[in-house]
Amino acid sequence: MADYIIVGGGSAGCVIAARLVQAGAEVLVLEEGPARGHPLLDLPAGYMKFLNSERFLKYYPTVPQPQLDGRSMIIPQGRLLGGGSAINAMVYLRGQPEDYDTWAALTGDPGWGYAAMLPHFTAMEGNADLGGLFHGRDGPLKVSHLGHMNPVTAAFLDSCAALGIPLNEDFNGAAQAGAGRMQHTIDGRARQRSSAARAFLAPLRGNPLLRLVSGARVTRLVMRGDRVVGVDYTEGRQTRRAYAAREVVLTAGALATPHLMLRSGLGPQAQLHLAGIPLVADLAGVGQNLQDHCEVPVISALRRGLGYFGQDRGLAMLRHGLRYLLTRGGPVTSTGVEACAFLPMGDDPRPLIQLYCVPTVYLDRTVSGIDPTWGLTLTPCLARPRSRGQVSLNPGDPEGLPLVDPGFLRDPADFQAMRDGIAAARSILAMEPLAGMVTAGLMPRDTSAEAIDRHIRATVKTNYHPVGTCAMGQVTDAALRVRGVQGLRIADASAIPLIPAANTNAPTMALAARAALLILSQPC
Template structure:
């Protein structure tokens, strides 16, 4: 019997396992995916080869979205040791100070305020280029700028500056607004991915107090009375039961509420409809789903510009050779090198994160555009107001859940997306970017009703679901699940409000705070 069982070996699970083992506790870490990915995933550009593959991703189809003409989309989640940190685009952003101060206000716990959370960010960060009060330089999670920037990206930044989106050297510094290069979880010397496995789990993988099981799917939480005492899990066709003094659930914003509900912890009406015995009526489990969503604005570029065709044939070979010999060139780029954070209306906090992708980039469910020399500017809602939900499928409660992201159901989100597209077009019209652009590819009609049709036809996830086991409604501010004993949740599902940032860094910071809470005397 272990002191702790951790369900999910993603970013949170790896960090918490490391802290607990180092404290002298024994830990069983269960991960559904494989222990290792493809070697290409270690290269900054390598993840793009796996974006449309279920090899290391678990696909969650959404329910048909009436507000989007009945479209159904896919929300992928990492299915590999390290979770999203092992297969994502490696962007390292935290959000604004107000994001965390809002958490503190919602929970009534100042331990979630920005000033309290900042040391969790800086302690884990090993930044190769930035320092000062907002950064750490000696931590295990390596952070740097990319080793290569496409000329189209440089033109995008100049165009942003021309419309008043002035250069910001550090999106994780005192202010977020403006345009600039994004930092990434990449070792600035080796030019390789710094995942949660490398940063936190690798140093303790052979420790006698850690038992790591991959390919392990947890079917159910086991309970005695109102206490969660263990888990039932499957591996290689065999069923296992393991018990521990405390259980940590770190499976992510889609899987964590689903496991709770399958185990009888959730909305009573849903559980009864699915034939599951109710162990605790927790009506907010699965509610409050939030995700950043985005819409592409695609232009054609002059021949030879951007990244089109650079990942195949002779180009791929010469770029690969350059990387091997000098750790430089396009292989050291994720292809998403810069963005702009844009405020709308009277609110000074950015509402739009405008990504610059120097190629044609659309979701796999979107058709009507072919690969070519192109540029995709992607307005993404940094602080969406729409709220969705995760529900049990009563016909198959142990299969995939019903995921309703409810994108753009709040009218304010739809208007913000229209405004974001207008800003993208304004950027495209500025020199030197306009001299590279040869035409509009998607959308081509900019009448207001056509823009709305384009938004509904192309909006997609930015892969950042959060909020489905939120602090204040499912867990308390110490991350203990309400109504039961022996169970905490420490992943993106506990965020009561989505931060204006790619969510891997915030998830790691909350995991660091979770470890602190667990180990507190």
């Protein structure tokens, strides 16, 4: 028996496990994936070799989307220790202060507001380049600018400036709007990924208070009366049970956490009845409120030799690899997503579109239509979506994958925002010096209003940021304790009530850092 069982060894689980062990608690972490990824994942550019592989990702197919002409998509989630932080593109962004102030308003707890959350960000951050009020320099999570920037990225920033978009040297600083380089969770000295597992758990290796079981899929929460006292899980072909003396903490992510809750009888009564699962607590919000950033590619052909096309194979790959080994420099120290622009739309000064610059042809695995070539992908991403989806049981197979309905662009305002984002991308492409590098538009080729709408419906995809499916203030109280039962807390992205206007890995870790304090000070 451990004091705490943490279900899911992703970004949130690693943070919480480390904080609890440091406080003297005995912790059991159950992670469905392996304890170690491929060595290439340690390299900033290495994750690209695994984007279309299920080796370290779990793919969740979506239900058909009527508003997208019936398309189904795939939402991948990290499946290894460190979760998304161990396989993602490492972008380190926090969002807008209003995001966290809304968390505080929705929960009635000022501790979730921006002023209170900022210290959680800075305390964990070891930033190699930025300091001051908004950054920490000595924390375990290493953050830095990339070690390499492609000339096409530099041209993108110059074209943004030519269009009047101001340069922003720090998206996590006083203001978010503008164009600039993104920071990443990369050790600026070693030029290696700083995953949550590396930052928070690796220093505790050998500590007898921490026990990690990888390859462990949790199947049920174990109840004693109205209290969650443990979990059932499978390890290989063995079925096992583990007990928690204090709490079970769910950190399996915005898709897996509600699915486990539902399989354990915690959720909407009608849905559980349909699936034949005995009701433990009628929690209408479980699986609801799914939010995700979605994006649409705008792809252009570049003059031969520009961008990153072909640099990941053959002699070029060997040359870049040798340079990295000898100098810790060159394209291997780039994630390929080096800069973006945060763009307001209309009269609202808050950015609504995050426009990524990717100096290659980048398409989702479910989209085709372009042959490999020298290219540039500008990707408008909806930073503050209004649309909502849900995660629910498959009544015919409750133990299988859940039914995931992302609801992308279901709200007409989101669809219009994506149109505006594409128009902004095309305006930047038309400005020098980027215009002189572009030879043709590849996708969409037809730029009529009707064709743009068809393109949006045919290509919109996840930005890999699902949140909100067990939202605090609904499924949990402000201290993240699940309503209707004792001994159970949720402390991952599923607890986020409103998606931040930024990549969600850093916000999830900051939430987990506060969750650890709440676990220790407000037991359930």
